[in-house]
Structure formats: structure tokens, C-alpha cells
Amino acid sequence: MAKSFFGTDGIRGTVNTESLNSEIALKLGLAAGKIFTRGDHKHRVLIGKDTRISGYMLESALESGFTSSGMDVFLTGPIPTPAVAYLTQALRADLGVMITASHNTYEDNGFKLFGPDGLKLTDEKQLEINELMNRSDIMSLQDKNQIGAARRVDDALSRYIEFAKATFPNTMRLDHLKIVIDCANGAAYKVAPMIFWELGADIIVIGDQPNGRNINQDCGSTKTQSLKEEVKSNNADLGIAFDGDGDRLVIIDEKGDEVNGDHLLGMIALSLKNKNLLKNKNIVSTIMATKSLENYLKSIDLKLIRTKVGDRYVIEKMLDIGSNFGGEPSGHLIINDFSSTGDAIVSSLQVLSLMIEENRPISNLTNLFPLTPQKNYEFKTENINNISNSFLEELSNKMNEKIGDEGRVIIRKSGTEPLIRVMVETDTKNIGEKLIDEIKLSLNHST
Structure with missing residues (x-):
């Protein structure tokens, strides 16, 4: 049976396991390189990464696969995911790859892929790559006369910094604003402070000391307690938390509360x-x-x-x-x-x-509108593949029938972790708690 490498946002897994390893990175480079070297022009791929220690290993394997396919490789080093999307277009690359597991901790890693237009690859294109990665002759599909080279893009960070600043009105400055920035010890740790400082803000930076193993560790967009405390203790106007690869943010207001x-x-x-x-x-x-x-x-x-x-x-x-x-x-x-x-x-x-x-x-x-209360629950299981999507859809429909006009229920598999995510939205507290308990019981029985 063919292996499915891709989830909802590229490839992701725990490093040095069957879900993600150097062999998978090599095969990805070989397969994507084969697909994106169509045409007569000189082909190039841009590779960025976040700050995980496994990024070195995966970058090397990926680079080997792409150069074996005849693609020239541009390496940026640690840089946010949106910078990879931007630079893929700016440098006229055929493909961009970001090595990251986003908000996950350092034990995980993965790959996000972008086409020459800077857009994430479609399901159809990912399926095409997936099929090639599963071929037993993947290592023999390369042309011995077509081997690419690799080089560093020394000005990648400065290019992205200027791009980001250009999206801010040129008649404005951030003078008189005190901002606390949490870089999650991740990909934004260099560029984010520079951008806000150059625009005139008084900045306090946390989460800017990556060591390869502390990305998203008690910091960043999923762990905002330290940021909230810094905002309050420094009387800041705002707190901004990024996730590990810099494509997601959480805002903390001047009171130290998270903005929905x-x-x-x-x-x-x-x-x-x-x-x-x-x-x-x-x-x-x-x-x-x-x-x-x-x-x-x-x-x-x-x-x-x-x-x-x-x-x-x-x-x-x-x-x-x-x-x-x-x-x-x-x-x-x-x-x-x-x-x-x-x-x-x-x-x-x-x-x-x-x-x-x-x-x-x-x-x-x-403060524009009152929010309908949501209850969220994560059901962790090692047997995620034993729970079918049809079962979850049936369970979701059953719960929505029960809640009726008083709210809605969503039950789905996480596309990046071995979890079932449950959301119950209702103004009626007792109904929400009762449905969550009933869903937990059904999920336990299903495994």
C-alpha cells in the first residue's frame, strides 16, 4: 500500500521516525525536483527553515535530492515561512520549501511547499509528488548529466525586511508605541525585531534566543503567559506573539488580555x-x-x-x-x-x-461584538488511523442534531498531529459540557 506523506499543510512528523527522516527528505527533493524541472530554463528551488536542530539534517538531505534532480538550490537559513513564499517569487524560483513544524515543539519537523507564484501547492500537485516518492525506482529516475549546484542567499533577510516594511503606510511611523514581541525562539527571531525597530517602535523582545531545542517552548503564539506578563509589567501598548515559523500571530492588548x-x-x-x-x-x-x-x-x-x-x-x-x-x-x-x-x-x-x-x-x-462561547477539546490517540472520517462525520451530524439551533459542533482530525479536535459552540453552558462528555465517550469506544 502506497504511503501518504502529505497532511493538510505539507509534510510533518516526529524526526528520525518513520513519519519524518532523512530518507523522506531525500525522496521529496528527488520527486519534487523531477516534477518542477519541466521546461528548458535553468531550474531553481529556494529552501528556508526555522530554528529546529533537525533542520540541518533535513536541509542537507533535501538539498541532495534537488541537486540530484538538476535543480540549483538557494539556501536562506532561518527565515519565516512567508519570506520563503515571497522570495520564491522574487528570485523567479520554480519551487520554495520551508523546513518547519510550525507551532509544534522541536521534536517534530516538516516541509511546506510553494509554487513559483508563492502559493502553497494544491492537493493535486502534492498527490503527484507523493506518487513519485512511493516509486521503488525513485533513485534511478535522475539524469547523470543534469546535476545542480547550491548557494547561500546572503541578502535573504534584508530582502524580506524591506518587503515587509513596504506594506506599512510610508506616511506612518511606530514612534511612541511600546511593543513586546515574542519570537517563539523561531524563524522570526532576527527579522521581526529589526522590522519594528526600523519603523520606530520601542521594542521589548522575548523568545529570541533559539538553541535548536527551545522553539515554541513556553513561548510563542500557543504559550502567551510570559508575553502577557511582559506587556503588563512594561505598560506596553501591545504584545505580539509569533509561532515557530512566523506565519501566525496572537495579539495581546494593553491590559494583558489575548485578542480573540x-x-x-x-x-x-x-x-x-x-x-x-x-x-x-x-x-x-x-x-x-x-x-x-x-x-x-x-x-x-x-x-x-x-x-x-x-x-x-x-x-x-x-x-x-x-x-x-x-x-x-x-x-x-x-x-x-x-x-x-x-x-x-x-x-x-x-x-x-x-x-x-x-x-x-x-x-x-x-470590542466589536459579543462572542458565542466555544468549548474546545483535544482527544489524543496513537490509533488515529483506526478512526475513520466517516465515523467522525456521522458523530458530528448526530451532535449537531442534538444541539439544533442552540449552537454547532465540529469534530475533525488534526492535519498535523495525532489528535481529534472537538469544538462545541453554544450559549448554553450545560449543553456544551454534556455534548463534550458524550463525544469523549464515543471516541473512547471507537479506539
Whole structure:
């Protein structure tokens, strides 16, 4: 049976296990290199990475696969995922690869792939690569006369810094704003502080001492307690937490409270609408966006379009319907006038520009609508493959019938971890708790 290497966001797994190792990296380079060396031009691939210690090992194996396929390899070193998307376009590369496991801890790693347009590869293109990776003769498909070279892109960071700064209004500066930045000991640890400092902010930086093993460790967008404390103790105007690869952000307001992702989406949507900068009335998010956001957008004459979970699906839908703004409540925000993928630094600059325009604190700007309470539960299992999608769909339908008009239930497999994610959205606390307990029981019986 052919192995499926790809999940919802590229390839991801625990390093030096059957889910992710040097052999898989080599095969990925060989297979993707074979597919992206079509045509007569000189072919090139750009490879970036975050700060995980396993990045060295995987980068070397990946480089070997691509050069064996005849592609020239451009290496950037540690750099955010959106920088890879941008530089893939800017350097006219055929492919971009980011070595990262995003918000996961250092034991995991993976690969995100971008086409020459800076967009993440489609399911169809990933399937094509997957099929080649499964071929027993993958090592013999290469042309002995076509071998590529590798080189470092010494100005990769400075190129991205200038790109990001250019998305901030050139009539504005960040003077008089005190900002705490949490770089998650990850890919943004060099570029983020430089960008905010060059724009004039008074910055306090945490999570900027990566050692290969501390990425996302008690820091970053999934662990914001230290950032909240720093914001309060320094009387800062704002806190910004990035995840390990710099495509996702969490905002902490001046009170030390986390800004809800749906409120961020609503705030930016309203701002773009008021400036007549929306291409149409459609705002794209995922099934995880709340009913509250949907109702708020409707109240300002906008429409929420939902997709599967994953910023890749949000972007695909945006392109399909001609929308220029969307994102996930988890913090992937996409303004495709600027970026072809989620970019936490660019998104945070848009939030800051709005604060300056309105001359109001972030807590005041985001308090747009009351949120329907959500209960989230993660069911961890080593037997994730034994739980079928059809079973989860049937269970989800059953729970939604029970909750009726009082809310909604989403039950899905994580695309990046061995988890079943459950979300119950309802104003009625007892109903939410009862349904969670019932879902737990059903999932336990299924394994």
C-alpha cells in the first residue's frame, strides 16, 4: 500500500521516525525536483527553515535530492515561512520549501511547499509528488548529466525586511508605541525585531534566543503567559506573539488580555470596508470561525465564506471568488494585496497602522461584538488511523442534531498531529459540557 506523506499543510512528523527522516527528505527533493524541472530554463528551488536542530539534517538531505534532480538550490537559513513564499517569487524560483513544524515543539519537523507564484501547492500537485516518492525506482529516475549546484542567499533577510516594511503606510511611523514581541525562539527571531525597530517602535523582545531545542517552548503564539506578563509589567501598548515559523500571530492588548482571532478578523474586515479596499463583500475563514463573526459581518453588509481548516484552503477560496481578505481564528491572516500566504509580521503591521489611524488602544478597536462561547477539546490517540472520517462525520451530524439551533459542533482530525479536535459552540453552558462528555465517550469506544 502506497504511503501518504502529505497532511493538510505539507509534510510533518516526529524526526528520525518513520513519519519524518532523512530518507523522506531525500525522496521529496528527488520527486519534487523531477516534477518542477519541466521546461528548458535553468531550474531553481529556494529552501528556508526555522530554528529546529533537525533542520540541518533535513536541509542537507533535501538539498541532495534537488541537486540530484538538476535543480540549483538557494539556501536562506532561518527565515519565516512567508519570506520563503515571497522570495520564491522574487528570485523567479520554480519551487520554495520551508523546513518547519510550525507551532509544534522541536521534536517534530516538516516541509511546506510553494509554487513559483508563492502559493502553497494544491492537493493535486502534492498527490503527484507523493506518487513519485512511493516509486521503488525513485533513485534511478535522475539524469547523470543534469546535476545542480547550491548557494547561500546572503541578502535573504534584508530582502524580506524591506518587503515587509513596504506594506506599512510610508506616511506612518511606530514612534511612541511600546511593543513586546515574542519570537517563539523561531524563524522570526532576527527579522521581526529589526522590522519594528526600523519603523520606530520601542521594542521589548522575548523568545529570541533559539538553541535548536527551545522553539515554541513556553513561548510563542500557543504559550502567551510570559508575553502577557511582559506587556503588563512594561505598560506596553501591545504584545505580539509569533509561532515557530512566523506565519501566525496572537495579539495581546494593553491590559494583558489575548485578542480573540474572530475579533481581529472583524476589525480588519471593517477597516478595509471603510477604506473601500475590499475587492468584494466576501470574507473567507474556516469552519472554526464563530457564528458571532458571521452575524457581525452580515451586520456590516459583508458575507462570511467558510472552508476546511488550513490557511491553504482559505487562500484557494479567496482566489476562487476574488476576495482579498481572509484568515483563520487561530491567527493566520491573509491580505493577498500584500502576501500570497499567511504572514504574521505583515498582518501585525496592518493592526498597528489601524491603531495609529484611529488613535485608540487595541482593546477598544477589537470590542466589536459579543462572542458565542466555544468549548474546545483535544482527544489524543496513537490509533488515529483506526478512526475513520466517516465515523467522525456521522458523530458530528448526530451532535449537531442534538444541539439544533442552540449552537454547532465540529469534530475533525488534526492535519498535523495525532489528535481529534472537538469544538462545541453554544450559549448554553450545560449543553456544551454534556455534548463534550458524550463525544469523549464515543471516541473512547471507537479506539
